[in-house]
Amino acid sequence: MNILQINSSARATGSESTRMADAIVAKLAAAHPEATVVRRDLATDPHPVLDQDALSALFTPADARTPEQAARVALDDALIAQVQAADVIVLGAPMYNFGMTVQLKGWFDAIARAGVTFRYTASGPEGLLKNKKVYVALSRGGMHRGAVTDTQVPHLKTLLGFLGMTDVTFIYSEGHGMGEEAVAKAREAANAEIALAVA
Template sequence: MNILQINSSARSSGSESTRMGDKLVAGLLAANAGATLVRRDLASDPHPVLDEASLGALFTPADQRSAAQNARIALDDALIAQVQAADVIVIGAPMYNFGITTQLKAFFDAIARAGVTFRYGANGPEGLLTGKKVYVNLSRGGIHRDGASDTQVPYLGTFLGFLGMTDVSYLYSEGMGMGPDAVAQGQAQANAQIDAVLA
């Protein structure tokens, strides 16, 4: 089992979504002898955003790219290779202003590449990152699960499914901004969900 852990909190320490991911990954490693782990922290090692220069590199034929363009594409290639090699992907996805973090969006923009991770065929788009199990650890300051304010889960499901990752489980830690009692309750509920996955 090859595990890829993506931490997308802007915090390099003290992140609830990262705590959840660490707990889940530790359990997966303990239960699967020989499992490997690649961990990417997008706070300490942020990926560049999709901008005009990177779009120019992507749409320039490979044999015509400049050295700078090749270097920029290589950064995306490295992320794509890690996702392709993973059997299990663990994503930490805190809610910032009702959405995913800028860090996670930059990661998603990097791995969505036509002809590599998805393609368009006679029947429409086809995701090429199939056969993977994805766990998304969602931490929120308030309570949003199954409500109209939860824009994350619909977006994540759409994006991951577009790339072929349809086996997705969502784990929740909510109420992190609502005081100590709510934090304790939210973390306990998150731990119970993780324990159920590992059982």
């Protein structure tokens, strides 16, 4: 089993979503001692944003790219290779302003590539990152689960599904902006969800 952990909090330390992702990976690794784990923390090891230079590099034929363009595309290629090699993906995904972090959006921008991780067919788009289990560790300051304010989960489901990843489990830790008692309850609930959901 190959496990890929992506931490997308802007916090290098003290992140609840990272704590949850670590706990999920630890449980998976304990159940599968032969597993290999690859971790990418987008706070301490950020990926460059999709900008004009990156787009120009991506849309330039490989044999016509400058050395700088080739190097830029290679950064995205490395993230794609990690996802392709993974059997299980664990995303630490805090909610910022009702959505995913810019770090996580940048990761999706890097791995979503036509003809590589998805393709368009006569019957519609087809995701090419199939047969992968995904766990998403969600942390929030307020209480949004199942509410209209939770635009994050539908967006993540759409992105993951578009790329072929449909076996997705969301694990929640909410209320972190509502006082110490709420934080303790949130962590207890998240730990219980992890114990039940992760195998």
